[in-house]
Amino acid sequence: MSLINFPDPEWANDDGLLAFGGNLEPDTLLSAYASGIFPWSVNPITWWSPDPRAIFEIAEFRLSRRMTRLYRKGRFSFSIDERFADVMKGCARSAPGRETTWISPEFISAYTRLHELGHAHSVEAYIDGELVGGVYGVAIGAFFAGESMYSAVSNASTMALMFLFEHLRKCNFELFDSQVITPHTARLGAVNIDRPLYLSRLKKAIEKDCSFCCKKNPSEL
Numbered sequence: 079m080s081l082i083n084f085p086d087p088e089w090a091n092d093d094g095l096l097a098f099g100g101n102l103e104p105d106t107l108l109s110a111y112a113s114g115i116f117p118w119s120v121n122p123i124t125w126w127s128p129d130p131r132a133i134f135e136i137a138e139f140r141l142s143r144r145m146t147r148l149y150r151k152g153r154f155s156f157s158i159d160e161r162f163a164d165v166m167k168g169c170a171r172s173a174p175g176r177e178t179t180w181i182s183p184e185f186i187s188a189y190t191r192l193h194e195l196g197h198a199h200s201v202e203a204y205i206d207g208e209l210v211g212g213v214y215g216v217a218i219g220a221f222f223a224g225e226s227m228y229s230a231v232s233n234a235s236t237m238a239l240m241f242l243f244e245h246l247r248k249c250n251f252e253l254f255d256s257q258v259i260t261p262h263t264a265r266l267g268a269v270n271i272d273r274p275l276y277l278s279r280l281k282k283a284i285e286k287d288c289s290f291c292c293k294k295n296p297s298e299l
Contacts, residue, residue, distance in 0.1 A: 082106050087114045087127035087273060094128030102188035104195055111216050111223050112284050114277045116257060120184045130270035132259035136251055139243040139267055141236065148233060149240050155204045156241040162193045162200040165212035169226035181226060192216060199290050203238040210234040213242055220252040220288035221280060236266065249292040253283040
């Protein structure tokens with residue numbers, strides 16, 4: 079168990095900032111996510127619980143017709159949990175419109191440890207065997223906290239996200255956390271819900287007996 083006692087998420091300020099300090103040890107991170115809290119920086123470590131909270135409705139996630147055609151066309155291939163650290167490093171790299179990210183070497187080390195323990199997962203997207211994008215996050219019960227995604231070629235992260243949602247539906251996940259809404263995630267269908275509703279749904283999801291590794295390939299289910 080985490081030795082850190084987090085404040086009540088309702089104590090967060092208007093921006094969602096809740097606390098400073100602590101550590102990024104696995105038990106601390108899992109305790110935070112299970113409480114509706116996540117870290118967003120180091121030096122100092124900051125902990126957040128925004129209100130409203132952005133989520134994707136797993137059962138309702140759909141791409142546009144154009145993106146669905148691209149997904150079904152087979153240009154991209156996918157894997158799960160094969161290149162976790164590389165996906166995180168891809169998410170940490172600067173890109174047009176995203177010159178810096180919170181994904182520091184400390185974050186990569188901490189979440190790679192979570193991955194090794196079976197709590198953090200990635201989806202990788204490839205073209206002709208070359209890694210071109212991906213998405214990663216944390217799973218507890220039937221809850222998945224989407225942390226970040228990246229594309230080295232156009233639409234790779236969207237394709238990886240679609241593959242991830244197909245997998246989560248097959249594995250009976252109930253809640254996908256997107257933290258704060260952005261123009262990109264809004265276009266993909268993310269919505270805001272208030273913190274009390276989020277915390278209620280989170281409690282139900284993390285208590286469900288559910289495994290991210292139910293099957294690695296949705297086509298096998």
